Amino acid sequence: MSRRTYHHGNLREALIQAALELIGEKGHAGFTFADAARLAGVSPAAPYRHFRDRDALMADVARLGFEQFEIALSRAWNGGAPDPLSALARLGRAYLAFARTEPAYYSSMFEAGVPPESDAALVQAGERVFAILRQAAGALVARLPEPGRPPSLMIALHIWSLSHGVAALFGRGDRARRKLPMSPEDLLEAGVLVYLHGLGIGLPPAPG
Amino acid sequence: MSRRTYHHGNLREALIQAALELIGEKGHAGFTFADAARLAGVSPAAPYRHFRDRDALMADVARLGFEQFEIALSRAWNGGAPDPLSALARLGRAYLAFARTEPAYYSSMFEAGVPPESDAALVQAGERVFAILRQAAGALVARLPEPGRPPSLMIALHIWSLSHGVAALFGRGDRARRKLPMSPEDLLEAGVLVYLHGLGIGLPPAPG
DNA sequence: ACATGATGTAAAAGCTGCTTACATTTCATG
DNA sequence: CATGAAATGTAAGCAGCTTTTACATCATGT
Numbered sequence: 001m002s003r004r005t006y007h008h009g010n011l012r013e014a015l016i017q018a019a020l021e022l023i024g025e026k027g028h029a030g031f032t033f034a035d036a037a038r039l040a041g042v043s044p045a046a047p048y049r050h051f052r053d054r055d056a057l058m059a060d061v062a063r064l065g066f067e068q069f070e071i072a073l074s075r076a077w078n079g080g081a082p083d084p085l086s087a088l089a090r091l092g093r094a095y096l097a098f099a100r101t102e103p104a105y106y107s108s109m110f111e112a113g114v115p116p117e118s119d120a121a122l123v124q125a126g127e128r129v130f131a132i133l134r135q136a137a138g139a140l141v142a143r144l145p146e147p148g149r150p151p152s153l154m155i156a157l158h159i160w161s162l163s164h165g166v167a168a169l170f171g172r173g174d175r176a177r178r179k180l181p182m183s184p185e186d187l188l189e190a191g192v193l194v195y196l197h198g199l200g201i202g203l204p205p206a207p208g
Numbered sequence: 209m210s211r212r213t214y215h216h217g218n219l220r221e222a223l224i225q226a227a228l229e230l231i232g233e234k235g236h237a238g239f240t241f242a243d244a245a246r247l248a249g250v251s252p253a254a255p256y257r258h259f260r261d262r263d264a265l266m267a268d269v270a271r272l273g274f275e276q277f278e279i280a281l282s283r284a285w286n287g288g289a290p291d292p293l294s295a296l297a298r299l300g301r302a303y304l305a306f307a308r309t310e311p312a313y314y315s316s317m318f319e320a321g322v323p324p325e326s327d328a329a330l331v332q333a334g335e336r337v338f339a340i341l342r343q344a345a346g347a348l349v350a351r352l353p354e355p356g357r358p359p360s361l362m363i364a365l366h367i368w369s370l371s372h373g374v375a376a377l378f379g380r381g382d383r384a385r386r387k388l389p390m391s392p393e394d395l396l397e398a399g400v401l402v403y404l405h406g407l408g409i410g411l412p413p414a415p416g
Numbered sequence: 417a418c419a420t421g422a423t424g425t426a427a428a429a430g431c432t433g434c435t436t437a438c439a440t441t442t443c444a445t446g
Numbered sequence: 447c448a449t450g451a452a453a454t455g456t457a458a459g460c461a462g463c464t465t466t467t468a469c470a471t472c473a474t475g476t
């Protein structure tokens with residue numbers, strides 16, 4: 001891991017990777033600028049050439065997390081094909097898969113206390129993620145009769161809240177708050193099906 | 209705020225109050241053992257007489273948070289009176305009120321990364337909170353016909369997840385992730401009503 | 417009264433965050 | 447090429463936090 005050249009060559013990326021590794025190991029609290037520098041093989045002052053301070057690195061990790069999240073979710077949604085309901089099921093599983101396989105990203109995005117207004121690119125990345133949920137909600141609601149159709153914004157907020165709740169409480173392996181009698185994926189899918197049935201969308205879910 | 213006696217008298221409590229104050233101001237990341245000691249008017253080494261380390265203080269704050277949370281929620285549920293649906297609405301508002309008015313407690317409980325298994329009393333306090341939700345779900349499901357009745361554990365998990373999702377994403381004033389066209393309370397209540405309607409409980413919610 | 421334990425302080429070692437001054441490399445431009 | 451500027455890294459240092467150790471002070475029970 002030691003380098004031969006004076007210049008690292010790609011320190012910015014290396015620091016982000018180091019941050020992800022450390023956050024994944026010890027959580028967002030036990031992540032240290034100096035540790036990231038060590039892991040990248042540079043002096044403790046070098047990171048300041050690429051990030052204003054430790055918080056700026058955290059914010060960048062969160063931004064990248066939202067960008068990866070957007071890729072994963074939009075791929076899962078796949079334009080709503082073949083039908084919105086099965087696409088939504090894929091979307092939910094992709095949401096939980098991201099929280100499980102990328103806990104470092106997820107906690108930097110939602111739990112590290114990064115002030116969203118600190119970085120315009122960060123809020124934009126978050127907006128693009130939400131736009132996917134918004135689009136999915138719109139496709140689902142489109143099958144309801146026009147009058148009395150519930151607002152798709154509210155549906156998107158409900159689905160997002162339920163997904164985040166399941167992911168944050170039960171969706172991260174050992175750090176989950178509770179043992180479940182089912183997988184988080186099944187829990188979320190069942191909840192969304194009940195919710196959609198309450199809206200008049202889809203089939204009544206099989207109980208049990 | 210300076211004391212006259214050599215011994216503080218109630219340093220343990222004072223440190224917890226100081227921690228809550230500091231976490232409320234700067235978030236769980238920017239909370240410092242030394243700062244809490246300063247705020248309590250003692251030397252930086254004094255807290256170690258009452259807490260093994262900084263994380264132990266965080267864990268105790270989280271435990272107290274769950275205990276306060278239990279009091280607030282059980283009072284709101286009030287045995288399900290006068291009827292489970294309106295009691296559940298109170299419960300939801302109490303959940304969000306706690307997250308809003310006690311953000312320091314809430315973030316120490318759910319976002320600070322306190323390992324739950326570190327303290328048996330902590331997990332027990334969490335269990336007692338969940339027992340309230342479990343009880344509420346049981347009361348709600350009791351009005352459904354016995355065969356095909358959905359498991360109340362699952363319902364409790366869904367309601368908890370939705371509540372936590374709304375609270376974490378939108379329920380903390382300035383630190384909320386997004387501006388909403390409605391209050392978090394209304395968002396949660398609408399979501400729960402749709403969900404319960406999907407289960408066959410309660411009246412169909414008014415759209416809009 | 418007085419021994420003992422509980423609770424505080426002082427001092428110090430090791431770490432981190434961050435700044436400043438300096439060293440090395442890369443790169444554009446003539 | 448040559449060469450100066452910009453980019454990127456290092457070294458050294460200050461301030462603050464965490465934690466430990468040795469010591470000081472107070473409270474309590476017999």
